[in-house]
Amino acid sequence: MTNIERRLTDQLKDYMLGVECWSEGLRQILELVAERASIRIIVDIWNVDTMIWDLFEGKHMFYGNDPDGKGYSTRAHFAEVIGFLGTPPLDMLQRRKRSNEFFTDDGQWRQDIEIPNQSLESSARFLEGRNKEIFLAFIRGMLQWKPEDRKTARELLEDPWLNDRLE
Secondary structure (H helix, E strand, O other), X not given: XXXXXXXXXXXXXXXXXXXXXXXXXXHOOHHHHHHOOOOHHHHHHHHHHHHHHHXXXXXXXXXXXXXXXXXXXXXXXXHHHHHHHOOOOHHHHHHOOOHHHHEOOOOOEOOOOOOOOOOHHHHOOOOOHHHHHHHHHHHHHXXXXXXXXXXXXXXXXXOHHHHOOOO
């Protein structure tokens, strides 16, 4: 068993045994936080993404800790996602009931919280080189603003990250 396989196995055991506890808010994706969307399977793809990130990187992708010191907030969660993905597409914002709480009519961020300057490349610390490239491509296939742009479970099963041997 390689070091990577051993690390994933150990973390998966910890995760399954409930060694780590995560708040309800951290497991919800933006569609659910914002308006309880009903696109269950595609929503679950986002959750698979964040779970894989948590297990593999040993840290959350998103924390949603508001700088006001009061803990989790939707606006802080949105800010973190925008830091990774950029501003959501305008047509998506126009379909969401609560978008005007967070964005102007032309899609500009309206909250008084800074958008973090971050990237998947700088946040992924466990892998290097080609291994990092295919891992991040796998993650990006799930981490998309529009649910319809996310890879399907079948497409993910065929992804090189799951099928190629890491170096």
